[in-house]
Amino acid sequence: MQKGQDLSWGSLPYSLIPWLQEALISLGYTKTTPVQASTIPMFSNNKDVIVQAVTGSGKTLSYVIPIVEKVCAFIRNESSFKKGHFGGLIVCPTKELALQIKTVTDSLLEFNPDERHKLSSQAVVGGIGNVTADVQLFLKFRPQILVATPGRALEFLQQGSVKTSSCQVFVLDEADKLLDSGFSTEVSLISKLLPRQKRIGMFSATISTIVDQAFRMGMTNPIRITVKSDSLESDITPAELSLNYDIVDSSQKLQKLLHILTTFQFKRAIVYFPTCTCVTYFFAVFNHLLECVERTNSACRAPIVKLYSLHGKLHLDSRTKTLQQFSDTSEYKHILFSTDVAARGLDIPDMDLVVQVDPPTDPDVFVHRCGRAARAGKSGSSILFLSPGLEENYVEFMRLRNVSLRPLSQLEFKPDDYNFVYEQLQKWLMVDRGRHDKAIRAFVSYVKCYSKHVASSIFRVSSLNYWNLAKLFGIFRFPKMPENKFIHDFPEGGLIDQSFDFDSYKYLNEQKEMERLADMKDQAKKLEIAERKKQKLAQQQKNAAWSAQSKSMKHLSPDFSTRAKQSQKQRLLMDEELESGELESDWKELIQAKKKQKRGTISNAFEGI
Numbered sequence: 001m002q003k004g005q006d007l008s009w010g011s012l013p014y015s016l017i018p019w020l021q022e023a024l025i026s027l028g029y030t031k032t033t034p035v036q037a038s039t040i041p042m043f044s045n046n047k048d049v050i051v052q053a054v055t056g057s058g059k060t061l062s063y064v065i066p067i068v069e070k071v072c073a074f075i076r077n078e079s080s081f082k083k084g085h086f087g088g089l090i091v092c093p094t095k096e097l098a099l100q101i102k103t104v105t106d107s108l109l110e111f112n113p114d115e116r117h118k119l120s121s122q123a124v125v126g127g128i129g130n131v132t133a134d135v136q137l138f139l140k141f142r143p144q145i146l147v148a149t150p151g152r153a154l155e156f157l158q159q160g161s162v163k164t165s166s167c168q169v170f171v172l173d174e175a176d177k178l179l180d181s182g183f184s185t186e187v188s189l190i191s192k193l194l195p196r197q198k199r200i201g202m203f204s205a206t207i208s209t210i211v212d213q214a215f216r217m218g219m220t221n222p223i224r225i226t227v228k229s230d231s232l233e234s235d236i237t238p239a240e241l242s243l244n245y246d247i248v249d250s251s252q253k254l255q256k257l258l259h260i261l262t263t264f265q266f267k268r269a270i271v272y273f274p275t276c277t278c279v280t281y282f283f284a285v286f287n288h289l290l291e292c293v294e295r296t297n298s299a300c301r302a303p304i305v306k307l308y309s310l311h312g313k314l315h316l317d318s319r320t321k322t323l324q325q326f327s328d329t330s331e332y333k334h335i336l337f338s339t340d341v342a343a344r345g346l347d348i349p350d351m352d353l354v355v356q357v358d359p360p361t362d363p364d365v366f367v368h369r370c371g372r373a374a375r376a377g378k379s380g381s382s383i384l385f386l387s388p389g390l391e392e393n394y395v396e397f398m399r400l401r402n403v404s405l406r407p408l409s410q411l412e413f414k415p416d417d418y419n420f421v422y423e424q425l426q427k428w429l430m431v432d433r434g435r436h437d438k439a440i441r442a443f444v445s446y447v448k449c450y451s452k453h454v455a456s457s458i459f460r461v462s463s464l465n466y467w468n469l470a471k472l473f474g475i476f477r478f479p480k481m482p483e484n485k486f487i488h489d490f491p492e493g494g495l496i497d498q499s500f501d502f503d504s505y506k507y508l509n510e511q512k513e514m515e516r517l518a519d520m521k522d523q524a525k526k527l528e529i530a531e532r533k534k535q536k537l538a539q540q541q542k543n544a545a546w547s548a549q550s551k552s553m554k555h556l557s558p559d560f561s562t563r564a565k566q567s568q569k570q571r572l573l574m575d576e577e578l579e580s581g582e583l584e585s586d587w588k589e590l591i592q593a594k595k596k597q598k599r600g601t602i603s604n605a606f607e608g609i
């Protein structure tokens with residue numbers, strides 16, 4: 001693709017269907033974007049394509065237009081699709097993205113003037129109804145184009161009444177994500193269920209690692225299309241996106257985040273946290289902090305309109321509603337707290353700021369997160385927090401991956417103005433022990449997630465500053481977890497403030513508080529019994545020592561020494577049980593979640609985020 005090349009729709013090397021061209025212009029797409037100019041002629045002309053182009057460059061229309069053209073050509077030749085047949089399948093990793101692609105597709109199809117052959121699409125995604133309901137809708141409305149997530153798509157295609165033989169195009173949007181271990185089995189099974197002679201298109205902003213897998217999907221002589229950015233700093237992020245980082249102690253992250261969100265000018269921002277529990281927790285914390293900011297005459301007073309939260313453990317309806325409300329508002333300063341469920345593909349208008357409280361575990365996702373801002377030629381900026389020490393190497397690590405980050409300037413941050421943050425956080429936690437439980441869960445999930453970083457030489461759980469991290473979450477004690485061995489000067493009982501009285505720390509929820517009190521009684525009883533057993537054992541040992549004095553070692557009954565060993569073993573086991581009982585409380589939820597996740601991998605590998 002040459003610089004200064006004519007990008008009008010009319011300059012494509014073949015003529016688009018007239019109503020389609022009219023539709024594009026009516027929708028405000030007056031000319032092609034570079035990736036569309038390069039891809040549409042190839043993909044429409046029966047070539048398999050592997051397309052890499054920066055975020056927000058218009059990849060969606062690069063495949064939707066060729067699919068619509070193929071569907072129309074099929075109808076022209078065969079008069080219509082038979083019942084149970086369809087013409088194109090688009091698969092992508094998240095439900096939100098699938099619904100967004102369907103919206104883009106429908107916006108074009110509405111312009112089809114042929115009353116006899118209505119064109120439509122259907123979303124086939126997990127979390128909405130069930131596959132039987134999907135098939136019923138499909139048979140009733142006979143859509144020609146399907147937009148699906150991998151698990152549900154596979155189930156759907158395996159239903160007897162769904163016929164795949166007319167499918168001519170198979171698109172993998174966010175192909176690198178689809179072909180990684182979480183989804184690859186479903187995706188290759190889907191490909192096998194579709195006709196051999198179908199065309200395949202793979203699209204992503206970060207696709208370099210998957211080319212070898214293209215052949216496994218059944219691609220024949222795929223054309224590789226790479227559309228780079230004009231940016232001087234990176235050719236894999238848009239030129240209009242400024243990429244910044246800030247070195248900040250975990251203990252100061254909340255304060256800095258509050259400063260940025262209250263003093264920076266932006267319309268919509270997205271703040272990424274590593275796990276679902278972190279999103280839920282910090283969403284609640286931030287709502288409280290913002291109330292405090294509003295109440296006081298604090299230096300950082302600013303008109304934040306609304307916070308939203310999004311993650312994979314929320315019900316799909318509520319996720320869709322949240323995104324809808326967040327996207328629809330025309331007011332300033334709307335902020336979405338999210339996991340990586342909103343990292344790829346989402347096209348939210350006027351998003352001009354992305355903040356990453358931590359880098360993503362997969363470095364490729366960094367580009368996708370930042371790419372939610374500065375889309376379609378608009379400007380935007382992203383800020384990444386890095387902790388001092390090893391994490392500072394991330395800047396060089398990303399530079400080697402062709403992404404250059406600059407230190408954040410113009411941050412007139414005065415820590416003293418934000419002293420109230422930690423105080424308020426602790427006060428807020430004191431109101432309800434349930435809040436502290438949530439903080440502990442979020443803390444544990446954070447550490448677990450940290451251990452999953454691909455760049456394991458930079459992100460080491462052994463190098464984390466757990467004391468600073470504890471301040472970020474506001475917790476009063478360290479949870480029991482295997483990583484405690486890395487905490488220097490680990491305090492007695494994990495208590496961060498030794499004077500803190502956990503026994504009188506209450507739940508607001510009456511039922512929970514009653515259970516806690518009953519538990520406390522139970523524990524006290526168990527300890528008493530254990531203490532008595534210990535004393536008894538000590539007495540037995542004393543007696544044994546006395547009798548040993550009177551007998552020589554060779555006359556010592558072998559039976560006795562075995563019994564002594566056994567009871568010592570029993571005592572150790574009992575101590576371990578008590579210990580693991582406590583351990584369990586912090587880990588139980590994570591283990592359950594892990595099991596659930598394992599069961600759910602087929603339907604959606606994004607559930608963890």
Ligand SMILES: Nc1ncnc2c1ncn2[C@@H]1O[C@H](COP(=O)(O)OP(=O)(O)OP(=O)(O)O)[C@@H](O)[C@H]1O
Pocket residue numbers: 028029030031032033036053054055056057058059060061204205344345346347371372375376
């Ligand atoms: N030809 C065009 N003219 C003007 N705007 C366009 C054109 N094509 C697409 N856009 C707009 O550009 C934005 C980004 O498009 P799209 O979501 O397809 O990007 P993408 O390359 O798929 O991004 P990502 O890699 O983040 O998924 C959308 O708001 C879309 O409406």
